[in-house]
Amino acid sequence: MIPLVTELAKTYMAEKMDVVILVNRQSIQSGGGIQGAAKGELGIGMANRPLKDEEKSLGVEVVEIAKTAVVVGVNRSISLDTLSSEDLCRIYEGAVTTWDELRGGNGPITVLSKPETDSTKETVRKSISCLKNLNESGRIITIKTSMDMAEALAKAKAIGLTDAVSVESSRGSVKTLKLDGTAPTPENVRSEKYKVVQTYRLVTKGKPSGAAKDFIAFVKGPRGKKIIESAHAVAVK
Numbered sequence: 001m002i003p004l005v006t007e008l009a010k011t012y013m014a015e016k017m018d019v020v021i022l023v024n025r026q027s028i029q030s031g032g033g034i035q036g037a038a039k040g041e042l043g044i045g046m047a048n049r050p051l052k053d054e055e056k057s058l059g060v061e062v063v064e065i066a067k068t069a070v071v072v073g074v075n076r077s078i079s080l081d082t083l084s085s086e087d088l089c090r091i092y093e094g095a096v097t098t099w100d101e102l103r104g105g106n107g108p109i110t111v112l113s114k115p116e117t118d119s120t121k122e123t124v125r126k127s128i129s130c131l132k133n134l135n136e137s138g139r140i141i142t143i144k145t146s147m148d149m150a151e152a153l154a155k156a157k158a159i160g161l162t163d164a165v166s167v168e169s170s171r172g173s174v175k176t177l178k179l180d181g182t183a184p185t186p187e188n189v190r191s192e193k194y195k196v197v198q199t200y201r202l203v204t205k206g207k208p209s210g211a212a213k214d215f216i217a218f219v220k221g222p223r224g225k226k227i228i229e230s231a232h233a234v235a236v237k
Contacts, residue, residue: 001046001200002027002147003169004066004231011227012218019211027145030119034060037203043212045203049119061207065219066200068233069164069184070123071176073153080104082178089130091159094137099157111140112152112160119198120146124161127196150174163198164189168232186234199236 002025009021028036030047037045038058051062072083080102090096091111099105113136114121125132143149146166153160154173164184167174176184179196188194208216218224225235 001048001165002145004165004200004228004233005046005202007231008219008224008227009215011223012215015218015223016214019215021211021215029117031055031117034058034203037205040205043204044208044215047119047201047203048198049122049201050199059206061204063202063204063208063216063220064199064236065202065216065224066228066233066235067189067197068200069176069186069189069194070120070127070196070198071162071164071167071184072159072179073149073162073167073174073176074104074159075153075155075157076173076175077157078104078159078175080177082181085128085130085180088128088179089134092131092136092140093134094139097139105157107157110156110158111137112143112149112158113140114149114161115142115144118144120161120163123198124196164232186229186232189234200233 002023006023009023013019013021030049033042033045033047034051034055036042038060072088074080078099087096087102091109092113096102098108143152143160146162149160149162150166150170152158154170164176167176182188182194184194189197202216202219204212228235
């Protein structure tokens with residue numbers, strides 16, 4: 001969520017010169033965003049997963065702002081355009097180790113993943129059945145944030161799990177693959193043809209007020225919607 005909320009905040013502050021919004025550029029994951037908002041340490045927390053049962057009693061208000069595809073991203077030098085769920089699982093379990101085996105180029109596949117507690121990883125586990133209980137190969141490199149994932153994918157003949165917003169912000173150095181023949185486009189997210197999707201949420205302690213309320217209204221309004229959709233996501237009404 002960080003690149004998208006940063007862009008939303010930048011545009012909002014250009015219109016509201018008396019307001020300063022500081023977006024934490026270091027990921028504290030969804031749990032940190034929810035807890036930070038509940039404790040009043042954050043004016044607005046960010047989360048890209050639903051609240052867990054133990055978080056529902058914290059007295060926070062949750063506003064959904066966007067839906068985005070969770071994608072299989074690869075370096076732009078890879079000639080593949082599509083990948084099956086089965087082949088994706090074979091890569092992550094270590095059964096497929098070179099691009100030659102997939103006719104996607106040559107050389108070894110650098111395999112990147114997210115921590116098990118990461119919301120993107122949780123979405124993938126729930127949505128792709130063969131990955132649900134898969135023990136990943138020991139050669140996999142764990143990348144903490146989506147921004148770091150995009151940078152890593154841009155530097156090597158790599159494959160990784162990330163989101164469409166981060167790929168869009170990579171300026172062409174990373175590309176997405178169709179998954180089981182379906183492209184992770186906003187149109188396919190909107191129509192639910194593409195199934196691996198996460199929802200971005202803003203979280204506040206109780207009902208938002210003051211500048212937080214005004215910023216959330218901006219995000220949910222026409223100007224926010226335009227920014228969200230320009231980032232390759234789908235605005236939530």
